[in-house]
Amino acid sequence: MLCRFVDENLIGSPDLHLMAPDGLKYPQPSIMYGRTDIVSVTPWLAPVVWEGTFNPVILDSIYQKKNISIAATVFAVGKYIMFLKNFLETAEQHFFVGFRVNVYVFTDRPKEVPEVKMAAGRELIVRSVPSSKRWQEISARRMELIQTLIEETLLNNVDYIFCLDVDSKFHSRWGTESLGGLVAVIHPGYYQDNRDKFPYERRPSSRAYLAPGEGDFYYCGGAFGGLLMEVHQLAKTCHKNFEDDAKENIEAAWQEESHLNRYMWTNKPSKVLSPEYLWQDFKPRNPEIHTVRFSGVIKNYAEVRPH
Numbered sequence: 001m002l003c004r005f006v007d008e009n010l011i012g013s014p015d016l017h018l019m020a021p022d023g024l025k026y027p028q029p030s031i032m033y034g035r036t037d038i039v040s041v042t043p044w045l046a047p048v049v050w051e052g053t054f055n056p057v058i059l060d061s062i063y064q065k066k067n068i069s070i071a072a073t074v075f076a077v078g079k080y081i082m083f084l085k086n087f088l089e090t091a092e093q094h095f096f097v098g099f100r101v102n103v104y105v106f107t108d109r110p111k112e113v114p115e116v117k118m119a120a121g122r123e124l125i126v127r128s129v130p131s132s133k134r135w136q137e138i139s140a141r142r143m144e145l146i147q148t149l150i151e152e153t154l155l156n157n158v159d160y161i162f163c164l165d166v167d168s169k170f171h172s173r174w175g176t177e178s179l180g181g182l183v184a185v186i187h188p189g190y191y192q193d194n195r196d197k198f199p200y201e202r203r204p205s206s207r208a209y210l211a212p213g214e215g216d217f218y219y220c221g222g223a224f225g226g227l228l229m230e231v232h233q234l235a236k237t238c239h240k241n242f243e244d245d246a247k248e249n250i251e252a253a254w255q256e257e258s259h260l261n262r263y264m265w266t267n268k269p270s271k272v273l274s275p276e277y278l279w280q281d282f283k284p285r286n287p288e289i290h291t292v293r294f295s296g297v298i299k300n301y302a303e304v305r306p307h
């Protein structure tokens, strides 16, 4: 009886026990040859995901067996609704194709949400939020809304969640290789820089403070995710720290991105996604970037942001 119990728990937890189907054939893996132009593991032994470091066929077959389900959140407040169509259509082409996905759109303009044909097992869910003129409010509310969405709706229904910026689109596969407990994406603008150049919050009075000599990477606020309970812990902590800062009239340099970076310093991500997973359309592709999977589109700030 005990043995049965343990087995079921192992198989039931989506991040444990990677069981491949019988009869799968694929090229022999090597621990001698592979990419040499990038680093594919952190000093705490989390994988860093780059094209050429994983086999999508193995990974998909493992996770298909588990029948996992994934939630994505995206905020489209005010004029940012204009980015939603492209985001959703390209997500249908590239984001966890063949898996169960629920996309949660938070918007103050529910009537303007585009009709996007979703594949079987995939669903678009619209949540109304009040309009807001101040980015600081949208930013603060993002973590809070993610926290409550997890508590009120996703618990017991979903295994993983990814929280993504809407001013972006998919270009190629973003799939099971990105799954992990706590998943962070390396910011495309800083990955070649020394850590003292990272735009962390540098005032000790903020709860997002990182001292000189601290910080592993600069992670982006525009994409993060992982197991539901890991992301719940992150959203709850970042939201609370943001609010506690606000009570003392302090706002971190890059708002929630600063808090996210502070969180990831203490709570190491168990998987790190390379800048393939959030490039920027205005940046020329560097040679180590073999595939751009997801990227921020070029936007006219004066046009989309509230004044």
Ligand code: 5GW
Pocket (backbone or CB within 6 Å): 074, 075, 076, 077, 078, 079, 080, 134, 135, 138, 164, 165, 166, 167, 222, 296, 304, 305, 306
């Ligand atoms: C952003 C900046 C200033 C004022 C308002 C906003 C804003 C952000 C907005 O008016 N509406 C909105 O939905 N957002 C959400 O926050 C979008 O999902 C957006 O992708 C995300 C982060 O803001 P971004 O994309 O402008 O930030 P960057 O750092 O990618 O340029």
Ligand code: MN
Pocket (backbone or CB within 6 Å): 165, 166, 167, 222, 296
């Ligand atoms: Mn963005």
